[in-house]
Amino acid sequence: MSEAEATDPAITPTRRGLLGMIGTGVAGLALGGAGGAAVTAAALAGTGADGSSGSVVPFHGAHQAGIVTPAQDRLHFASFRMVRGATRDDLIALLQDWTAAAEQLCRGEALGTGIESEDPLLPPDDTGEAEGLHAGHLTLTFGLGHQLFTGEEDDADPFGIRAKLPDTFTPLPSFAFDLLEATQSGGDLCVQACADDPQIAVHAIRNLARIAIGRAHLSWSQLGFGRTSSTSRDQETPRNLFGFKDGTMNIMSDERAALDAHVWVGGSAPEWMRGGTYLVARKILMTIETWDRTSLLEQERVFGRTKRTGGPATGGGEFEQPDFTATNAAGEPTIDIAAHVRLAHPDQNGGARILRRGYNYVDGSNGLGQMGGGLFFISFQRDPAMFVRVQQSLKPDLLNEYIRHIGSGLWAVPRGIAQGEFVAQALFE
Template sequence: MGSEDTGTEPTPGHPRPTRRGLLGALGAGLAGAAIGGAGSAAVVSASFDTGNQGSARGVVPFHGTHQAGIITPAQDRLHFAAFNMLPNVGREGLIKLLRDWTEAAALLTAGKPVGAGAAPENALLPPDDTGEALGLGAGHLTITFGLGRTLFVPADETTGEDPYGIRHRLPAAFEPLPSFAFDLLDATQSGGDLCVQACADDPQIAVHAIRNLSRIAAGRAHLAWSQLGFGRTASTSREQDTPRNLFGFKDGTANVMAQDTRALNRDIWVGSEAPGWMQGGSYLVARKIQMTIETWDRASLGEQERIIGRTKIEGGPLSGGTEFEAPDFSAERGGAPAIDVEAHVRLAHPENNGGVQMLRRGYNYVDGSNGLGQLGAGLFFICFQKTPETFVTVQRSLKPDLLNEYIRHIASGLWAIPGGIRQGEFVAQALFD
C-alpha cells in the first residue's frame, strides 16, 4: 500500500534476519497517507556507499552527508519514538540534549555501549548502558533524528514565544499537515517536539536504542509515545525483494530506491530552497493506519485485487504484466477500466499526482487484540519527501480510495529531518550556529 513511485526493479538477495521474531511480531506500541536543492550525483552516491549500506560487521556508519535510516536498505524492525521538551529547558538545554543524543547514537550504531557501559566501576552507581543488547552486535542499527514544528512555533502561534531562539530559522515549507478525510487521530499518539526512528535487524537492538536515549533525555524531554514495527513494508534498495503488508499484497513495488540519484535529488533531499541546516535533509511523515483485518479477510480475492489494482500473488497491475510493469490506466477489460478508477494504485500513482514521489519506509504492527478477538493491527506508515506538500497532494488524491473502507488513520506526525551529521558535530548543529 502506498505511493506508486517510479523506480527500477529490485533484485533479491538481501538477507532477512529472523532472531527474536516473536518480539517483533508482537510489537506493542504506546502510539496513520497511503498504504499499499539538489546535490550532485557524486555526493548522493558517496553517501550511499559510506553511510547507508553497512559493513560485514553489521555497522551502518552514523556520520555522512545525509542521516542514515532514510536510503539505508530497510531493516526488518523498528522502534519509533516521539518526545516533548519539558518546560523551562531553554535553548542551551536543547543543544545539550542533542549533543548527548548524537554522542550516544554514534556509539549505539557502532554496536558499542553508552558511556561507561553496563558495568560501572562503582557498583553503587546505576549503569550508563541498560545492557539488554550486550552480545547482539550493531545489527545494522540506524538512528534518525527529527525536529517538530512546535520547537520553532508553539501550539499557540499568537504568543510570539521562542524558547529556543530558532523561530526565525523555520523553513517556509514546514507547515502543519491539514486535516484529511476519514482521520480519526488520537492526539496522545501524534506529533512531538522531537522524533527518533531506530531501525535494526533485531527488535531488541532497536528497543535498546530508544530506551537509552530516553534515559539520557531525563529532565529535559520525556517520551510522549512510541511504536514498535516489524516486517518492513517497503524496499529502499534494489538488492531487496518486495515485502507484503498485512493485507497480503506486495507493498512499495515502485518505491524510490537508494540508487535512484535523480529521484532522490528531485523529490527526497532538501536543497538550496531551505535554510542551510535543512539542506541534505528531508521531511518525515508518520501515520499509524489501523487495518480492519477481519472485514478484509471476508472480501473475495477479486474484490481485494480490484481495490488495490494489482494481482495478489504476482503483484502485477490489473492492466497486465509482471510486478514491475508500469500500470496502463487506459487499458480496458470488458468495456470497463482494467484498473478501477478508485483503485489505490491509480489514485496514488505519480501520473495522477503531478509526478510527485516519496520514499516510503513503513512497518507492520500488531498491538494485541480487543475483547471481540479483533486484532489491533495495521501499518505504521513512514515516508520521506523534499516538502510536506508532496504527502498532502497524494493523501488528498486518496479521498475516494476504495481502500478507505478497510483502514483508519489513527495517529499522525510531521518532522523536519536535518541534513547529515559530520564527525565532531551534533545533529542540527547548523540550526544553532
C-alpha cells in the same frame, strides 16, 4: 562509501544469533543439505550467507542514515516532547548527548562504562539488554517537530530558532476519514531506530529516553516489524498485513536524480536543512477481520494489483507500469477509477514521488477479539506538500473502507552529521 556499506571487520555471532542460525541450519540440512550448511558456516565465521561482513551502518555522512539505507526488518519509532521550562541550552545539550550516544550505539558499543558501573551504588551507564548483540545494522534518524520552532501557542519562540523555520515546514492539514489520537500523534523531536533485531532498536530508544530525562520525555512510541517497502533493488518487495506487495514503485537508493528531485531538500531552504528531508509518520489501523472476509476479486479491485505477483491488473510483472487507459470487455476501466494503485500513482499527482519506509505493527487485540494491527507508514519527501497532495488524492480510495488513520506526525530531518558535529548543529549557529 555509502550508508549501506559496513565499516567494521567481521564479527563473531552472538549466542542468540548462533543458536538461531544453528536452528535454521539444522532445518536447512534436513531439507536441502548444502544450503543449511552454508548458512551455519557463515554464522560461525561471523559473516552473512552472501559472504558479507560487519553489521555497522556509518552514522556520519551528507544525509542521515536510515533514509536510503537498505530497510532493516525491525523498527522502534519514538516521539519526544520537551519538558515545560526547558531552555535553548537544554535542547542543544540534549542533541549533543544524543549524538554522542548514537555514534556508540550505531557501532554496537555499550554506553559509557557499559553494564558495570564504576560505583555499584549507581545505575550502570548502559541498560544492558543489547549486550553481545553487536550493531545489527542499527540506524538512528533524528527529526524536529514544528512546535519546537513556534511553541504550543504557535506564536512563541521557546528555543530561539523560529527565524530558521523553513517556509515549507507547515503542519499537516486534516485529511478525510482521519480519526487521530492525540496520544499517538505529533511531538517536538522524533527518533527512528531501525535494526535487524528488535531488541537492538528498543535498546537504542530506551537509552536515548533515559539520557533525555529532565529535558525531554517520551511521548509515544511504536514497534514495527516486517518492513513494508524496499529501498534497495537487492531487497525483495515485502507484503503488508493485507497480504499485498507494498511499495513496488518506491524510490530506490541508487536513483540519485529521483532522490534529489523528490527527497533531499535543496534550493533556498535554510542551510541547516539542505541535504535533509521531511519525515511523515501515519499510524494506519487495518480492519483485518473485515478484509479477511472479502473476496479475492474485490481485494484485487481495491489495490488494482494481483495478490500473488503484485503486478498491475492490466498485466505484466510486479514492476510493469499500470495501463490506466485499458478497459475490460464491458468497456469499464480494467483498473478501477478508485483503485489504490491509480490514485497513488505519480501520474495522478503531478509527478510527485515519496520514499516510503513503513512497517507492519500489531498492538494486541481488543475485547471483541479484533486484532489491533496495521501499517506504521513512514515517508520521506523534500516538501511536506508532496505528501499532502498524494494523501488528498486518496480521498475516494477503495482502500479507505478497510483502514483508519489513528496517528500522525511531521518532522524536519536535518542534513547528515559530520565528524565532530551534533544533530542539527547548524540550526543553532
